[in-house]
Amino acid sequence: MVEPREMLGLIPHGLYLIGVQTEASRFIYTGSWLTQISFEPCLIVTAVRRTHEGHALIQEAGAFTVNFLAKGQLDLARVGFGNPDDRLAGLEWKPCPKTGAPVVLDALGYIGCRLVKWIEGGDHDLALAEAVIAESFREGELLNIHDTPWTYS
Numbered sequence: 350m351v352e353p354r355e356m357l358g359l360i361p362h363g364l365y366l367i368g369v370q371t372e373a374s375r376f377i378y379t380g381s382w383l384t385q386i387s388f389e390p391c392l393i394v395t396a397v398r399r400t401h402e403g404h405a406l407i408q409e410a411g412a413f414t415v416n417f418l419a420k421g422q423l424d425l426a427r428v429g430f431g432n433p434d435d436r437l438a439g440l441e442w443k444p445c446p447k448t449g450a451p452v453v454l455d456a457l458g459y460i461g462c463r464l465v466k467w468i469e470g471g472d473h474d475l476a477l478a479e480a481v482i483a484e485s486f487r488e489g490e491l492l493n494i495h496d497t498p499w500t501y502s
């Protein structure tokens with residue numbers, strides 16, 4: 350027997366910078382627990398940890414961006430769990446035209462999402478959201494958590 354978390358560590362999650370913008374605040378964090386759950390409408394879910402600012406801000410904004418990181422962009426991924434006060438300071442970004450949330454220009458591209466349902470979980474809750482806009486900046490492979498020294502399971 351092994352702990353369930355050990356088996357779950359085999360799941361090849363991608364890594365993303367998840368951005369949110371409210372009237373008063375802007376925040377970005379590194380996320381990995383994310384998947385598509387419907388073709389039409391185009392729905393995703395992502396797990397949002399209770400302990401960071403994104404948890405309250407996503408509910409308040411009702412929207413967020415998912416910025417897809419490329420293989421090798423470990424430094425960019427690191428920004429999303431570094432000092433929360435100046436995460437966007439060193440990044441080139443623009444507001445998403447549909448959600449206003451930060452779009453990271455060095456990423457492979459992004460989806461802009463509108464929150465459909467907020468589902469209570471455990472130490473993370475689930476944001477179920479519709480992808481309402483997407484832009485691809487360049488071709489490339491998504492950064493996989495297994496290509497990094499980090500685990501999240």
Ligand SMILES: Cc1cc2nc3c(=O)[nH]c(=O)nc-3n(C[C@H](O)[C@H](O)[C@H](O)COP(=O)(O)O)c2cc1C
Binds near residue numbers: 378398430431
């Ligand atoms: C590899 C990795 C994956 C992560 N995946 C998620 C995730 O799916 N959801 C989430 O809310 N936080 C995730 N986090 C944690 C957030 O990035 C982190 O809590 C946030 O940036 C705020 O930092 P703090 O918790 O130190 O304040 C992950 C962190 C790492 C290092």
